[in-house]
Amino acid sequence: MRATGVGSMPGEDLRGIVRFVVDELSLPFLPELPARGDGAGMVGRAVALLDGLGADLQPAGWRLTDRPGLDQRRARSLLSYDLDVLEEETQGFEGDLKIQVTGPWTLVAAMERPRGDRVLSDHGARREVAQSLASGVAAHVDEVRRRVPGASLIVQVDEPGLRAVLDGQIPTASGIGRHRRVHDPDADAALREVTAAVRGAGARPVVHMCAPGVPVTLLSGAGFEAISFGLALVPRADYDAYAAVLEAGVDLWPGATADDPSALRRTVDTFFSGLGFGEDAWVHRTVLTPACGLADRDPADARAILRRGADATRL
Template sequence: MPGEDIHEAVRTVLGELPDLPHLPELPGRGVIAGMTGRALALVADLGFDLQPAGWRLTDAPGVDHRRARSLLAQDLDALEERVQVGGLFEDGGELKVQVTGPWTLAATVERPRGDRLLADHGARRELAQALAEGVSEHVADLRRRVPGAALLVQVDEPALPAVLGARIPTASGFSRHRAVHPPAASEALEQVFAAIAAAGATPMAHCCAADAPIGLLRGAGARAVSVDLAVLEAAGYDDLGNALDAGDRVLLGVVPSTDPVRVPSEKQVVERILRLLDMLGFDPEGVAGQLVLTPACGLAGASPSYAREALALVRASASRIAGG
């Protein structure tokens, strides 16, 4: 979400998305609030610090790593306070939280002696294990804070296709890291998804790349997938059909994530989804309970007014498809 006021962001999300609210992320507050810093705040038993080139693995948590942990705790406090004041989730309901996945972290965070963790098999394996443990503890904390909510944990993997395709540049920029083969990529994801499920939450995966590896993510244990429908390649449509056929949740990015020249109408959004379902051979009434409409990606780059409009638009469009 845009802005720096977590209390306002929580109010907006809970107000606009009562059926599936989420804990907002506000990267406008700085790098410790960005998706990498946010995930490292959860990582158990590993330390990181912030260098000019970005986050780096260290022997002990640096000051910025400790600040990231503190900021996440404050955001959880804000969510818990608002939930208690509003009496939310007393009768159940879902709450979504997000964490950056192991491969995007490995492609982003540096080793102590330079270059990405992606280049070190042992380090990236240790990172996946620590992330799985940290997410498990995070889910347990959320269950205490919001006891009535069913938790959905979104694992963000925007860099996964580039990791699989050997498109991550080395530190020099003159070469690319070797491709990670699908079985190895799946192994790390399986640890994280399994930890989420064992903690009592539903694991889901988000990848807004055109070549999002939906089949790999589902095979690793994701029970819901989130994609950007505007960029998804044709091969991804079959994977979406397979997910729906298996009864999994499918989250479709159908509204621009930054202020567009012309905001799509509710009718346009609904017609687009109905065309997709017709192409895949599904009756809208039969799969309406599995579909979630979303912005194409995060709204951090949007204006506050458009962010609220985008959330209201996906909610209204989803209601029409569900016949509400």
């Protein structure tokens, strides 16, 4: 079992955090530091990767535009700086390295069309965003591999908004109504755009969903090789679905937080035991993460949480 972070971290000291995750974690990752501004947050990072689509920041959030706006150019510049730091701090590194990107459904639920309302409301626009994102992610994988040639890359696709999209719970611009629910075949098609692009670039696609009701069967079918989730959010009634995807070859990455490594390890062991699997069936395939991103934590506390996770995997 290995340990990693979800992605977001507190503060603005990227270099210090990169050094920490490379030194302390068996699966290091490129951190996201949203305290540096909108271009450094989850959606801003994805906007920076869009290929052939312009965007800019409006009072209501990111909006598609005819050409790249100042905020999108800043987001791209910030990402380039982050990769410079990653390259400098991983000289001689060999092994798995994780990078994160916002998934297509969370992205279209967060972004607006040029004339307002969410991209989610326009079938053509959301398909175009998914394709643009997939192309941008593939190029991003190539760039990271060029900078860290010894790394085997894992791309974590963050989809915290997917459940709300599937259930028709994304509010319209007025806030009065809700967008129509997206059916599983449509959701699958957009997710497959991204997983196919990740695989085509030679990386492993993993999905993270820090929300209740993770549609594990849908995500498994869309081509993800592992599913990262909040362990405390999994009801007993969903155990059969998790057991089925694990048996089918999809790895499970539980997210949990505890006061000491021993308690954390017992929590993970109890979950897999509840699925009906002995340690030999899962321990070598599992990555332990915090319960969710750590951007809202005190920097020292965030590092302590990651360190406890790393300690738990060594027990």
